Structure formats: C-alpha cells, structure tokens
C-alpha cells in the first residue's frame with residue numbers, strides 16, 4: 606500500500622480503469638460475483654444482445670428499466686468521490702475509463718469519464734433512424750417506438766457482440782499507452798477490449814479488487830480490498 610501510494614504521488618499520468626466492483630458498495634450488483642452477480646441469476650445472452658432485444662423487446666426493455674430504477678436510487682461511494690476529487694485537484698493528470706454504465710463516476714463529479722460500454726440512462730434507436738424517428742416524440746411503450754415506422758428505442762449500452770464506441774475506445778487506448786500508472790479497480794478482467802487496456806498500459810499496473818482477477822499476473826502490484834476503502838487512501842495527497 607505504501608509503495609503504491611508512492612507510485613501515485615510520482616506518476617505524471619494516471620489511467621484508471623473501473624468495472625462493476627467499483628459500484629458494488631453503492632449497492633449495484635456486479636455481473637460475475639458467484640452469489641450476487643447478475644450473470645449468476647440471468648443469462649446474458651437473453652438480456653444483453655441485440656438478438657435478444659429483437660426476439661423479446663418487452664422483456665429486455667423491462668430488465669433495463671428495472672436496473673435504471675435501482676441505480677437511480679443509489680449514490681456514488683467513497684471510491685467514486687475520491688477519484689473525482691483527485692481529478693479535480695490534479696487537472697489533466699488522470700484519465701478515468703469505466704466499463705460501468707451506471708453514471709456513478711459522473712454523479713460523483715468525474716466530468717471526463719470515458720464510458721466504454723455506454724450509459725444505461727440514455728436511449729438510442731435500434732435501427733438506423735429515419736426522418737420520422739424523433740426521440741422526444743417517441744410513442745410510449747415498453748420499449749417506446751416511432752409511431753410512423755415502428756423503430757424501437759433501446760438502451761444506449763454496448764451489448765455482447767457489439768463494437769465499443771470508436772472514439773471513446775481510441776481515447777482510452779491512448780491514455781493506457783501514455784500512462785505511468787494504471788489503477789484497475791473492481792473488474793474481473795475477462796471482457797475485451799476493456800481488459801486489454803490493462804495489458805497495453807505503458808506504466809505500472811495496480812489491481813484493486815476483493816478477489817483474484819485474470820489481470821493479476823500482468824500487474825506490478827495487487828491490492829486486496831474494496832474500492833471504497835482503498836481508493837481514498839491511495840489518492841490522498
């Protein structure tokens with residue numbers, strides 16, 4: 606811990622990559638934790654793919670509506686707040702990259718977070734919108750739809766098999782390749798290309814996680830503990 610704190614102080618460019626464990630202490634379930642993870646109870650192929658949405662739009666929309674409601678009720682935790690405060694105290698020194706779609710980094714005050722997997726509170730059209738498709742005028746429904754052509758709104762998140770937003774990924778890769786230090790917080794490190802960012806980091810890599818991860822072997826240090834406990838200590842000036 607002491608040593609990593611020293612690395613944080615010395616680093617000129619810090620990249621932070623976060624995953625679902627970052628928000629666990631806010632009360633948002635992770636995906637792969639054995640007992641509590643969403644993917645231990647639900648099949649991602651039936652909920653988080655375009656095919657699933659086309660096959661059963663009402664069910665998939667309903668699942669996202671349920672998650673939106675749940676996330677809207679929780680608050681950023683001490684880890685989110687420590688990251689946002691550090692970035693404010695040290696402008697231009699950190700790049701925050703998140704796989705989370707919950708918007709909690711942003712609500713904690715992290716204005717420039719790179720959201721690799723989108724934002725659960727935003728919608729976009731399932732099919733390429735035509736002139737008649739107007740989000741504000743979408744007909745109410747589950748999901749809402751264009752009453753002219755039937756196009757449906759879907760959550761603006763990255764589903765399995767879909768590409769990541771190009772510019773966001775490019776900015777994240779650039780930050781990884783330019784950093785002296787990367788903190789990898791609360792991610793199992795199994796989903797690519799996000800996990801690949803830790804493998805391409807130019808600087809030292811530090812894992813902050815309660816459990817072993819796929820990225821531990823590629824790291825310079827592994828800190829066992831929770832995001833809300835460890836980040837405020839690590840990011841103290």
Ligand code: OAD
Pocket residue numbers: 623624625626627629630635636637638642649704705706722762763764765790791792793794795796813814815816817818830831832833
């Ligand atoms: P996972 O659910 O795969 O991993 C969560 C990680 O957080 C695990 O390694 C846990 O040990 C760790 N963890 C749990 N509580 C923690 C805490 N309080 N502090 C620190 N670590 C903790 O979630 P991700 O790695 O984010 O994709 O999953 C990656 C992607 O897979 C997600 O973005 C999502 C999912 O399918 C999309 O939505 C596209």
